[in-house]
């Protein structure tokens with residue numbers, strides 16, 4: 001297809017109800033109950049393909065935990081067997097052993113972190129890939145209804161949240177659990193009574209963590225949502241900066257931004273309030289446990305129940321016990337935040353593409369270009385009808401001009417032909433095939449679209465023209481540009497065809513952008529054309545060039561022209577006059593004029609002051 005995007009007709013309100021917090025701000029901004037376990041299971045679904053990597057991570061994790069547990073044990077042994085016994089040679093030997101153990105602990109920890117980062121990035125890469133691929137399948141209706149920045153936030157911030165937890169969280173979680181179990185086992189092995197005193201803190205910790213988790217999850221959800229809304233506003237403002245400035249709306253924009261920024265800050269503070277309590281609370285409980293162990297241990301030593309070495313080892317273990325507990329508590333927060341992000345990612349992944357290939361859809365290879373609309377009705381929102389019983393018959397090679405007042409439904413007709421949306425009732429056929437039974441990509445390959453406001457990508461002029469047909473040779477690109485009357489101006493650009501266009505081609509004039517779009521369409525060589533003539537005035541010379549290029553492009557192709565120029569209208573094989581979503585009149589220019597109906601009225605109100613030597617509308 002020559003042009004991949006239509007411009008949504010409604011200018012998205014910068015500060016209005018479509019903005020942050022308004023309808024459509026976020027897919028699931030309503031707080032329905034979520035399924036955290038299901039979300040975790042889906043994340044696991046992305047990890048489980050990397051069995052070898054995960055096995056290595058877990059092996060390293062188990063090794064580093066085991067080595068970590070060995071340290072205090074050796075320390076206790078050093079005190080009891082060597083220091084107390086005054087065996088310096090033995091002490092030196094055990095000191096070397098401890099050094100090796102600590103080195104190996106660091107090495108295995110590093111290996112585990114490194115391997116997990118690779119596994120996590122692979123999973124996040126797959127999530128991002130699926131998310132972006134899903135966006136490519138979703139209909140324009142989906143994009144119409146959502147602030148684009150909010151969607152982008154899902155692709156960036158929310159995925160990043162998942163990434164952070166997977167990269168560090170999974171191993172930490174696993175290592176912490178192993179450490180807890182290991183420390184508990186070592187404590188029990190050393191001294192059951194002292195161990196019982198230490199383990200008392202566990203139930204306290206568990207209930208504390210789950211109390212906090214219940215409160216943080218909704219907080220993180222709100223945080224991610226408000227962040228998405230903030231990004232939506234930023235994206236919209238940056239895109240619409242020209243309009244903001246032109247209408248002096250900087251202050252109003254700042255106010256809207258301040259509100260969204262505050263909402264995000266408040267949500268983030270709220271989420272963090274509980275989250276940040278957890279660390280100090282865990283620390284407190286842990287220190288109390290530590291103190292109890294020290295007191296009880298000292299007392300037992302006085303009674304002669306335990307050796308000093310055992311107490312030293314025990315105190316070390318008690319401290320080690322606190323660390324994983326603290327880590328798990330902190331991880332809980334990160335996991336809550338990642339679940340909130342993942343829920344938003346999976347919401348998009350679960351969106352059902354509206355426009356898909358029906359089972360048994362045919363691939364159209366060659367077409368003649370006969371287009372028929374049979375009693376087509378359509379509504380964007382399912383309530384207000386936009387098109388009502390539209391019928392038309394375009395024979396191969398004909399030029400059909402669509403005219404009518406603004407908002408009548410002309411663009412909607414072409415939106416249905418391209419299957420950006422599907423008809424509610426009636427049907428559209430190409431060469432006798434209902435377009436819903438044609439594979440979408442082959443359908444669109446036969447359609448070329450040139451809009452008045454052409455979307456260009458950042459890249460060279462050459463790449464932008466080649467977008468029409470990726471396998472075109474350089475010579476074919478030049479040829480298309482020549483036919484589109486674009487070659488001359490391209491060659492006068494600083495680097496000719498290799499000139500880099502800034503985002504959306506803002507370093508070109510509107511007329512030049514349209515000439516590039518025509519070159520793109522010529523290169524794509526579709527059998528059916530959809531042209532949206534510019535309403536805004538470009539200079540007369542460029543306008544003549546565009547007109548000439550259009551005529552060349554239309555030769556031998558069925559063309560639908562949303563027409564604003566008298567010359568196009570006069571030469572059209574048929575004119576459809578659209579009013580309030582209906583075809584109210586049809587025929588050729590002279591016939592319609594003679595009828596003295598709505599067309600005549602439109603014509604006289606629009607074109608009566610056109611000077612005879614200037615064939616175009618001044619509109």
Ligand SMILES: Nc1ncnc2c1ncn2[C@@H]1O[C@H](COP(=O)(O)OP(=O)(O)OP(=O)(O)O)[C@@H](O)[C@H]1O
Pocket residue numbers: 008009010144380381386404405406407408409410411412413
């Ligand atoms: N994406 C959309 N979602 C909801 N409503 C829409 C959408 N696009 C257009 N409409 C509505 O459908 C109606 C027909 O719009 P359409 O763009 O087809 O008119 P048009 O005849 O092409 O107008 P113009 O000459 O101004 O381009 C309008 O009332 C418009 O508000």
